[in-house]
Amino acid sequence: MDVLTENFxxxxxxxxxxxxxxxxxxxxxxxxxxxxxxxxxxxxxxxRVLGTVWVTVLRNTPLTLLxxxxxxxxxxxGLVLPFQLFAVLALGCYTSAFICEVLRSGINTVPTGQGEAxxxxxxxxxxxxxxxxxxxAFRSVIPPVGSTLIALAKNSAIxxxxxxxxxxxxxxxxxxxxxxxxxxxxxxxxxxxxxxxxISALFNVxxxxxxxxx
Amino acid sequence: xxxxxxxxxxxxxxxxPQARRRHLLxxxxxxxxxxxxxxxxxxxxxxxxxxxxxxxxxxQYKGIQELLLRGLGNTLKAFAYAAVLSLALGAVLAVGRxxxxxxxxxxxxxxxxxFRAMPVLVMIFFIFVALKVHALPALVAGLTLYNGSVLAExxxxxxxxxxxxxREAAYALGMRKTQVMTFVLxxxxxxxxxxTIISQLVVALxxxxxxxxxxxxxxxxxGKLIASNLDYDLPFIPVVMVIxxxxxxxxxxxxxxxxxxxxxxxxxxRTEAVGVAPAEPGKLLPGGQ
Numbered sequence: 001m002d003v004l005t006e007n008f009x010x011x012x013x014x015x016x017x018x019x020x021x022x023x024x025x026x027x028x029x030x031x032x033x034x035x036x037x038x039x040x041x042x043x044x045x046x047x048r049v050l051g052t053v054w055v056t057v058l059r060n061t062p063l064t065l066l067x068x069x070x071x072x073x074x075x076x077x078g079l080v081l082p083f084q085l086f087a088v089l090a091l092g093c094y095t096s097a098f099i100c101e102v103l104r105s106g107i108n109t110v111p112t113g114q115g116e117a118x119x120x121x122x123x124x125x126x127x128x129x130x131x132x133x134x135x136x137a138f139r140s141v142i143p144p145v146g147s148t149l150i151a152l153a154k155n156s157a158i159x160x161x162x163x164x165x166x167x168x169x170x171x172x173x174x175x176x177x178x179x180x181x182x183x184x185x186x187x188x189x190x191x192x193x194x195x196x197x198x199i200s201a202l203f204n205v206x207x208x209x210x211x212x213x214x
Numbered sequence: 215x216x217x218x219x220x221x222x223x224x225x226x227x228x229x230x231p232q233a234r235r236r237h238l239l240x241x242x243x244x245x246x247x248x249x250x251x252x253x254x255x256x257x258x259x260x261x262x263x264x265x266x267x268x269x270x271x272x273x274q275y276k277g278i279q280e281l282l283l284r285g286l287g288n289t290l291k292a293f294a295y296a297a298v299l300s301l302a303l304g305a306v307l308a309v310g311r312x313x314x315x316x317x318x319x320x321x322x323x324x325x326x327x328x329f330r331a332m333p334v335l336v337m338i339f340f341i342f343v344a345l346k347v348h349a350l351p352a353l354v355a356g357l358t359l360y361n362g363s364v365l366a367e368x369x370x371x372x373x374x375x376x377x378x379x380x381r382e383a384a385y386a387l388g389m390r391k392t393q394v395m396t397f398v399l400x401x402x403x404x405x406x407x408x409x410t411i412i413s414q415l416v417v418a419l420x421x422x423x424x425x426x427x428x429x430x431x432x433x434x435x436x437g438k439l440i441a442s443n444l445d446y447d448l449p450f451i452p453v454v455m456v457i458x459x460x461x462x463x464x465x466x467x468x469x470x471x472x473x474x475x476x477x478x479x480x481x482x483x484r485t486e487a488v489g490v491a492p493a494e495p496g497k498l499l500p501g502g503q
Contacts, residue, residue, distance in 0.1 A: 043229060044240045
């Protein structure tokens with residue numbers, strides 16, 4: 001118990017680091033995932049190929065390798081950014097591949113007849129997409145997007161091992177200060193549980209409000 | 215590929231001649247942009263002298279090649295242990311969750327939910343730092359706990375997906391609980407679960423690279439050694455260019471195997487009825503990498 005009370009600011013900093021990392025990476029992953037998903041369902045062949053390559057490569061890349069390549073590799077191109085930004089880049093791009101697949105399967109759950117009906121009413125492509133297809137797709141992808149973002153929050157622990165300030169990384173300082181390792185880890189675990197449970201609760205509320213009734 | 219795929223989509227009609235011309239135009243434009251991006255990256259690589267001979271020379275040395283091969287061997291070793299052990303743990307936890315004894319069921323549910331909710335790396339670090347276990351067993355234990363509990367859920371849904379009548383018929387024939395499970399339910403469930411199990415093994419294979427962070431001498435670690443400890447003008451980018459395709463290739467091969475098994479099964483009328491959802495999206499505290 002002492003570990004937490006005596007090092008509250010250190011834990012707080014690590015906790016906030018993880019939260020920040022999760023929020024920024026989620027934003028990047030959702031945006032990029034949306035772009036890639038729209039590429040993958042586009043009628044233009046070369047965009048479909050780009051989307052497929054993006055998803056296939058990133059889904060089969062170990063995240064540690066991606067962190068290794070981005071955090072240690074990009075500076076060698078003369079691209080020097082804060083480590084946290086690199087971590088957001090790696091985590092966001094990696095997760096975007098999973099978000100893309102979730103969104104794409106969401107679009108595929110909308111029956112073809114819906115789009116045909118919209119077109120037969122004289123709706124333009126934008127209207128069909130914006131008022132008929134996407135709202136229905138959105139409702140069916142809430143739970144899987146939630147679990148993807150929870151996975152992202154858990155994956156952000158890897159950034160700590162690459163010396164980005166976040167929750168798991170606090171163990172190193174506390175270990176050097178000679179605190180009980182078991183308790184150090186218990187509080188780290190509690191921190192992660194708080195984050196994942198919050199995301200889980202948030203998406204449960206969203207699902208209750210907007211999800212597809214089954 | 216200027217015309218749309220023949221599969222119908224809710225988004226747009228099968229394009230006519232005019233739309234097809236327009237799509238061709240978009241296609242040419244986007245291809246140009248993509249090629250420009252790729253060209254820029256290649257220019258950057260040349261500009262920062264990544265293809266000079268001395269940066270690639272280290273890979274000709276036998277010692278370096280052996281170092282990389284040993285790393286790859288260690289990666290595969292960790293994967294093999296983790297795969298076998300997590301399948302076993304998954305089976306045990308799944309049986310526990312399906313048990314008729316309430317305490318057993320609760321304990322197994324608690325374990326499964328807890329290990330799925332924790333970041334794998336936190337578990338690995340805990341075992342490595344706090345319990346002072348060696349790197350390989352720590353890595354394997356962490357991967358086993360996480361993937362084992364995800365697989366437990368896969369097994370459980372697979373067993374539950376087998377038609378109720380099968381179980382009832384087996385009991386009616388006078389089979390015992392264990393017999394029903396091992397002779398009737400498990401064989402049918404495994405067949406339906408196989409693609410999902412293989413996809414989860416891809417996650418385990420990818421996560422063996424976490425061993426790098428606890429100084430287990432696996433593939434990435436070997437690459438790091440070459441890139442930083444040897445004084446060949448730091449061939450970091452060449453190392454990434456050698457290691458990444460091998461890593462990604464291994465995972466892709468396993469992923470494709472999973473897709474192939476899934477496609478083969480979809481054609482098989484015996485497994486058509488039983489489908490097991492992907493392991494990743496859990497219900498209460500979902501996990502997945």
